[in-house]
Amino acid sequence: MARSRALLDLSTRLMNVCLAALCRGGSLDRAEAVLVDAIRLGLPPDVVTYNTLLAAHCRAAGLDAGLAVVHRMREAGVSPDAVTYNSLIAGAARRGLTMCALDLFDEMLRSGVAPDSWSYNALMHCLFRSGHPEDAYRVFADMVEKGVAPSATTYNTMLDGLFRAGHATNAYRMFRYLQRVGLPIGIVTYNTMINGLCRSGKVGYARMVLKELGRTEHAPNAITYTTIMKCCFRYARFDQGLETFLSLLEGGYISDAFPYTTVISALVKKGRMQEANAYCELMIQSGSTLDNACYNTLIHLRCQEGKLDDAFELLKIMEEGGLESDEYTFSILVNGLCKMGQIKAAEKQIWSMEMMGMESNVVAYNCLIDALCKSHEVDAAIKVLHSMKLKDDFTYTSLVHGLCKVGRYHMASKFLRICLREGNNVLASAKRAVISGLRSAGFKNDLRKVRSALYMARLLRS
DNA sequence: GTAGGGTTAG
Incomplete structure (x- = not known):
């Protein structure tokens, strides 16, 4: 009896290994089929079996798919454990569902x-990612308190959270502290530091950390x-950036x-469309899964080439996929659409975006405002604003540039002050x-107000 | 299961 129990456990473990491999390879359907066969053969799935499937479903289709697996495991008499909840919380985090993550933690x-x-x-x-650093610090304190x-x-x-919250210096200090006391530092730590330092404009520090990385075993x-x-692309070192890509x-x-x-978006920004197209080809041929960012890059290239029909064709392919x-x-x-002068169509696009209930899209x-200003329809632009x-x-x-271009300096100064x-x-x-517009038009009062507003803003920023 | 990519102004 004990022998057959041990054999059954071993078989379940083997099945789990098999399921994990299938899930990793993206063959979720086959993983599910294996589970069906196993149950038919009398092989009982355990919590690891369900956790494996849950993580894969969560990653592929989102939190609801993960929750469906929890339902299935409960029906099979298997209780969720910490790994189950961790996968669900990570699934919520990936899609920015902060409230869901908090609820799951409570549950x-x-x-x-x-x-x-x-x-x-x-x-x-x-x-951290949803912009609530204070709550994240509290979670950390709670964790330490619970032992x-x-x-x-x-x-x-x-470290990543500190950078995102705008505390680059604190992140840097913490990094040095971790090094000093011998806490674990690996390639992820170095990458986090280099990225954070670059993005916060501390390129010299980033270079120093990169050099240090070269001296480690990582x-x-x-x-x-x-x-x-x-x-490199960010700080106008285009050739160096391209070289880095080529060596990769x-x-x-x-x-x-x-x-x-x-690299493609950097090339598009530079107007080097041929090279951009060449790397698009390579990207598609490489066989990597194309996600939203890839399609957006491809669509952007087509738009900038003025091939709007191709851009919308890509959109269709993306959605069909x-x-x-x-x-x-x-x-x-x-x-x-704006750059091709199709402002009405651009407005329609924004409308459909609102209808879909998408968050207010500033960009x-x-x-649209920029396009309206460039075609001298500043009043329409103000209405949009x-x-x-x-x-x-x-x-x-x-808007301010647009108003100046049509000589409406009083209005421009008003919006500049609102903005500040x-x-x-x-x-x-x-x-x-x-300023030069107000001066040439002789608007002394506006000039005084703008100057004082600029001065105040500078004081508040420093 | 923590790190990297995609959009706008002059």
Whole structure:
């Protein structure tokens, strides 16, 4: 009896290994079929079986698919454990469903399943990414208080979160602290640091950390180089960025679409469409799964080439492939339509976006405002601006420039002051346009008000 | 199961 029990356990373990391999390879259907066969043969699935399937479903189809697996496991008399909840929380985090993640964590506590460091990590990650650093810090404190030891992932998540919250200096200090006390530092830590330092404008520090990485036993990977590439493009080191890409390509180190999308969009921005097209071909041929970012990059290229029909054809292919257009897709299309002078169509695109219940898309609106200003329809642009829930530096820069171009300096100065009062800013060229316009028109009072508003804004920022 | 990619102003 004991012997057959042990044999059954072994078989379940083998089945789990098999399921995990199928899930990893993306053959979810075959994994499900294996489970059906196993049950028919009298082989009982355990919590690991269901957790494996759950993680795969969650990743492929989202949180609801994961919850459906929980339902199935309960029906089979298997109780969810910490890994089950961790996968669900991670699934919620991936799709930015912060409230769901918090609810799942609560449910975990209520059902008496003790959270481990993974649970806390996933929750912290989710809170940082959704812009709630204070809550993330609280989760960390809670974790320490409960006696759950922070792992390497916890520290990496914290470093990334500090950068995202705008605390680059604190992140840097924490990194040095981890090194000093001998806490685990690996390639993920280095990549997080290099990316965070680059994005917060501390390129010198980024270079220093990169050099340090070269002296460790940790090998830089494709993620390290993609980060460096992006940093080069950002700081006008185009050739160096392209070289980085080429060395990745020639070395055969590219295993997904990330480096392609990075280099293609940089090329499109430079107007080097032939090379962009060549790398699109390579990306498609490479056999990497094309996700939203890839399609958006391809659509953007077509739009910038003025091939709107091709762009919409790509959109159709993307949607038929089961991908949903997102905020990037819409901004890219609205921008493309605007640049081709099809402002009415762009407005319609924004309408359909609103109908779909998409979050207010600042970028798409900004493109429309810019296009209206460029065709001297500033009053229409102002009307659009008033309908926007969220405005940013781009919104006001376009409008202020547009108003100056048609000589409406009083109105331009009014919007410049509103903008500064809201804590936004405009490009220096827009400020100069307002000031020189007011001066030439002799609007002394407006000039005084704008100067004082600019001075106040500078004080508040420093 | 923590790190990298995609959109807008001059």
